[in-house]
Amino acid sequence: MALALPEWTVLALLREEPRHGFAIAALTAAGGALGRVWSVPRPMVYRALGRLEEAELIRPLTVESGPGPQRTVYDLTETGRACVDEWLHQPAEHVRQLRSHLLVKLALLHRRALDPTGLLTAQRAVLARVVAATGADRGDGFDAVLLAWRHTNASAALRFVDDLVAGATP
Known part of the structure; x- marks a missing residue:
C-alpha cells in the first residue's frame, strides 16, 4: 500500500510513543508542534489511523483513562517501525x-x-x-x-x- 504524507506523519508520530488520535491531531493541528511545519486536519488523522491499521502497520491498544471510558491508543507493529524508519531517510x-x-x-x-x-x-x-x-x-x-x-x-x-x-x- 502506498502511503501519503498524512499517513507517514501519523506513523512517524507513533514511532515516538503510542498515542491516541486526539493527541496526534493536536500535534498536527495548525498551531501544533508539527502543524506549524505541515498541518493534518483531525479527520485526516483518523482516516490515516484506519488505513495504517488496515495495512497492519499499527495496532490499537485499549487503556484505562481514569473514571471515564477506556481510550484507544495506537502503537506500531514491527513492520510499521521498519517502514517509518526507512521512510524518514528517503529524500524527496x-x-x-x-x-x-x-x-x-x-x-x-x-x-x-x-x-x-x-x-x-x-x-x-x-x-x-x-x-x-x-x-x-x-x-x-x-x-x-x-x-x-x-x-x-x-x-x-x-x-x-x-x-x-x-x-x-x-
Whole structure:
C-alpha cells in the first residue's frame, strides 16, 4: 500500500510513543508542534489511523483513562517501525515536495534527536541531479522560462540543504 504524507506523519508520530488520535491531531493541528511545519486536519488523522491499521502497520491498544471510558491508543507493529524508519531517510524526489516532505522529515528527526545527515546527503544528491539537468537544457520561448524557474528553485533548495549539512542553521 502506498502511503501519503498524512499517513507517514501519523506513523512517524507513533514511532515516538503510542498515542491516541486526539493527541496526534493536536500535534498536527495548525498551531501544533508539527502543524506549524505541515498541518493534518483531525479527520485526516483518523482516516490515516484506519488505513495504517488496515495495512497492519499499527495496532490499537485499549487503556484505562481514569473514571471515564477506556481510550484507544495506537502503537506500531514491527513492520510499521521498519517502514517509518526507512521512510524518514528517503529524500524527496521532486523539488515541489521539499516544503512538505523534507521539512516534515527534518522536524520528525529533530523531535527524536536523530541525526539528519543521511537524509540531507541523499537529498543533496537528488537536488544536484535536478540542478544539472535544468541547467543543461534552457529551451526556447516559455520552456526557457519554465526551465529557469525550475533551475532557480532547485539551486536554492540545494543551497538550503548544503547550509544545513554545514551546520549554518540550527
